[in-house]
Amino acid sequence: MSTAVAADRRTLRVLLLTPVGMAFDGDVRMLVAPSVGGEVGILPRHAPLIAQLRTGDIRLKIDDETSLVYATTEGYLSVETDHVLIMVAQAEEVAVIDRARAEAGVQAAEEVLAASPEDSAKRISAENRIRRNRNRLRVIEKYGPKS
16 A cells, blocks of 8 residues: 555544443544444544444454454444544453353353343343353454464
């Protein structure tokens, strides 16, 4: 690629926030996020947008060789003038997901689910833990290091 074309490439400033702090703060060329209406891709100069996010993965294309993937829970995404704010309950980069912990989390939550009445708060909490941990396992399977 010519230097002139590379210098002309615009980026997006992305902040990925959770209640415990910032998971990512940097410039990217593109991002893909799981909105409730389907995946949404954001490039520089995107029109203003607010979207509700579902549990899934957020993919950040930093440059031609570098991408980051985060397993995320529900939240919101806002786009305004090449700035993207993503607020989710949890975000975990694929490189740090602990497969054994996620598998144990699914198993423990399934045991609670089996012993809980239909309309109990414990059951709802267990269903959410299963969804989050299965998402972690899906993300590490799809984007994690290959053995």
